[in-house]
Amino acid sequence: MCGIVGYIGERNCVPILINGLKRLEYRGYDSAGIGIIDNNKSIVVKNKGKVSLLEDKLEELNLYSNIGIGHTRWATHGIPNELNAHPHANEDNTIFLIHNGIIENYQVLKKGLINFGYKFKSETDSEVLVHLIDNFIKKGYDLTTSVQLALSEVEGTYGLAIVYSKEPDKIIAARKGSPLVVGIGDNENFIASDVSAILAHTKQVIYLEDGEIAVIKKDSFNATTVHNDEIEKEIHEITMTLDEIDRGGYAHFMLKEIMEQPETLRNSLRGRIIDDEGSSVLGGLTDVVNKLVNSKRIIITACGTSWHAGLVGEYMFEQFCRIPTEVEYASEFRYRNPIIEKDDAIFFISQSGETADTLAALKEAKMKGALVLGICNAVGSSIARETNAGVYTHAGPEIGVASTKAFTSQLTVLALITLLIARRKSLSRIDGKQIADELRLLPEKIEKILTLNDQIEVIAEEFKNSTNFLYLGRGYNFPVALEGALKLKEISYIHAEGYPAAEMKHGPIALIDENMPVVFIAPKDSTYEKIISNIQEVKARGGRTIAIASEDDNDIDQLVDYSIKIPNTIRMLTPILTVIPLQLLAYHIAVKKGLNVDQPRNLAKSVTVE
Numbered sequence: 201m202c203g204i205v206g207y208i209g210e211r212n213c214v215p216i217l218i219n220g221l222k223r224l225e226y227r228g229y230d231s232a233g234i235g236i237i238d239n240n241k242s243i244v245v246k247n248k249g250k251v252s253l254l255e256d257k258l259e260e261l262n263l264y265s266n267i268g269i270g271h272t273r274w275a276t277h278g279i280p281n282e283l284n285a286h287p288h289a290n291e292d293n294t295i296f297l298i299h300n301g302i303i304e305n306y307q308v309l310k311k312g313l314i315n316f317g318y319k320f321k322s323e324t325d326s327e328v329l330v331h332l333i334d335n336f337i338k339k340g341y342d343l344t345t346s347v348q349l350a351l352s353e354v355e356g357t358y359g360l361a362i363v364y365s366k367e368p369d370k371i372i373a374a375r376k377g378s379p380l381v382v383g384i385g386d387n388e389n390f391i392a393s394d395v396s397a398i399l400a401h402t403k404q405v406i407y408l409e410d411g412e413i414a415v416i417k418k419d420s421f422n423a424t425t426v427h428n429d430e431i432e433k434e435i436h437e438i439t440m441t442l443d444e445i446d447r448g449g450y451a452h453f454m455l456k457e458i459m460e461q462p463e464t465l466r467n468s469l470r471g472r473i474i475d476d477e478g479s480s481v482l483g484g485l486t487d488v489v490n491k492l493v494n495s496k497r498i499i500i501t502a503c504g505t506s507w508h509a510g511l512v513g514e515y516m517f518e519q520f521c522r523i524p525t526e527v528e529y530a531s532e533f534r535y536r537n538p539i540i541e542k543d544d545a546i547f548f549i550s551q552s553g554e555t556a557d558t559l560a561a562l563k564e565a566k567m568k569g570a571l572v573l574g575i576c577n578a579v580g581s582s583i584a585r586e587t588n589a590g591v592y593t594h595a596g597p598e599i600g601v602a603s604t605k606a607f608t609s610q611l612t613v614l615a616l617i618t619l620l621i622a623r624r625k626s627l628s629r630i631d632g633k634q635i636a637d638e639l640r641l642l643p644e645k646i647e648k649i650l651t652l653n654d655q656i657e658v659i660a661e662e663f664k665n666s667t668n669f670l671y672l673g674r675g676y677n678f679p680v681a682l683e684g685a686l687k688l689k690e691i692s693y694i695h696a697e698g699y700p701a702a703e704m705k706h707g708p709i710a711l712i713d714e715n716m717p718v719v720f721i722a723p724k725d726s727t728y729e730k731i732i733s734n735i736q737e738v739k740a741r742g743g744r745t746i747a748i749a750s751e752d753d754n755d756i757d758q759l760v761d762y763s764i765k766i767p768n769t770i771r772m773l774t775p776i777l778t779v780i781p782l783q784l785l786a787y788h789i790a791v792k793k794g795l796n797v798d799q800p801r802n803l804a805k806s807v808t809v810e
């Protein structure tokens with residue numbers, strides 16, 4: 201998704217902007233550009249494709265400037281090309297800006313501006329903003345007032361950075377629905393859509409909130425509303441290091457993040473289990489725990505992988521907390537006028553904390569008076585800040601577009617929340633203790649599964665040319681079947697579907713032949729016998745089979761073509777183990793197909809537009 205970085209200070213901004221944009225590459229983009237002021241003249245350089253191409257272009261131009269902004273674009277309005285790339289400039293090249301988000305009323309605004317004689321160069325919604333601001337400047341307003349006046353006419357979402365060559369001492373930034381953070385340095389300041397872009401320079405940051413406009417000079421910062429009311433802002437210290445963001449010696453971020461899971465799980469669990477009581481303590485939920493325990497219904501809302509985590513959460517909450525639970529796609533929830541009662545608690549699960557649909561669903565639920573709770577990975581993200589309370593997953597930055605460690609940490613947090621609620625209801629201390637003990641053992645068990653990496657690579661070699669896959673699981677492992685299929689399709693571009701295993705006979709069985717590999721998630725639990733019958737049905741039709749099975753299950757080897765054996769745990773926690781071989785399988789197949797694992801085509805890490 202689009203990225204923003206900006207600099208004002210005493211150093212040459214060009215390398216700072218380029219390095220910042222490289223840090224944002226992981227979000228996914230299709231074009232890149234920067235704008236600077238050199239001797240009171242605006243210079244905009246942009247291109248379709250990679251930041252490295254932009255860097256080559258800039259090297260030839262040998263530019264120097266103390267103020268500039270840079271952007272990576274992920275196309276929404278208009279194809280990826282140089283004209284549609286940001287920054288966008290006004291006609292006399294004095295104002296340029298970069299924009300994340302979508303201007304919903306851009307067509308109306310554009311019509312009006314064309315009537316005033318403005319000419320548009322791009323197909324983007326963003327370009328209206330620069331002409332709208334120009335229109336106010338031409339009426340005699342300064343840049344800050346012009347931005348405030350322009351934004352009061354705009355409907356939609358934006359993270360914006362604007363520079364004007366006639367006021368070269370400032371960058372104006374504005375936020376509504378798209379994240380922006382200001383970095384505070386020594387005689388220099390920064391702006392970015394994601395702290396990783398500026399972390400090499402400062403750890404002191406100010407998060408802009410929706411509706412805020414910031415004037416950033418090299419030695420000062422102030423924030424106002426669109427109506428020019430002053431806003432006091434607090435400076436936060438970032439604890440994340442750049443090392444955390446690097447690949448750490450692995451070929452891809454995705455592999456690093458899969459391998460990190462023993463550690464990320466320890467981080468998700470740290471300080472949160474009360475062994476004696478067989479319960480958990482979650483600081484972020486302390487103020488709402490009674491309301492949560494007494495809630496009549498829980499709704500879990502999320503997108504993609506986080507939605508799959510929600511499905512597992514539904515099984516946990518209903519089995520142990522005995523609270524009716526529903527799981528909703530955020531994109532559906534936000535538009536269907538959901539019925540929300542006063543005793544409902546609604547969880548919003550999001551790795552990035554910035555997913556547009558989840559954020560919009562959250563705002564809808566909040567407006568209807570629900571108790572809104574977050575399960576987020578990105579600290580200080582919009583969802584984390586908008587919710588009444590919540591729990592951080594502490595998985596650390598996830599850079600690979602395909603979510604892996606964030607998923608297992610979400611499941612871990614859902615299990616901790618289950619303990620928190622269930623122990624205050626009907627779960628006994630002994631049963632709570634068993635869950636707590638099993639949670640503690642998970643990191644070691646994951647370490648064991650990760651030693652199967654080579655075996656899984658061999659299986660990947662065998663199946664890398666398949667064009668379809670079916671994933672089947674039951675109970676707690678039905679969502680894992682969905683997640684395994686999603687992992688495979690998003691990075692290997694192989695069509696894959698996940699189903700509850702018993703549903704196979706209601707349709708998908710027609711697809712089974714020797715060209716259809718079927719992955720069964722078949723740990724020894726109460727549904728084991730039934731899944732064995734499903735395996736037999738597939739074998740009888742010539743399908744090739746892979747099973748994720750329990751380490752003490754010797755029988756299954758006679759039945760399937762390949763088995764991947766994992767340690768046993770209690771049923772509710774099996775998804776945290778069964779998903780790991782599926783992550784590795786998808787990873788190795790994609791690598792063997794020579795694909796860009798960390799930045800798959802058409803995908804973005806953080807989907808901040810609808």
Ligand code: F6R
Nearest residue numbers: 504505506550551552555602603
């Ligand atoms: C899949 C994946 C996506 C995200 C989804 C929600 O690997 O990463 O399906 O899970 O876009 O993102 P978050 O969790 O950031 O809200």
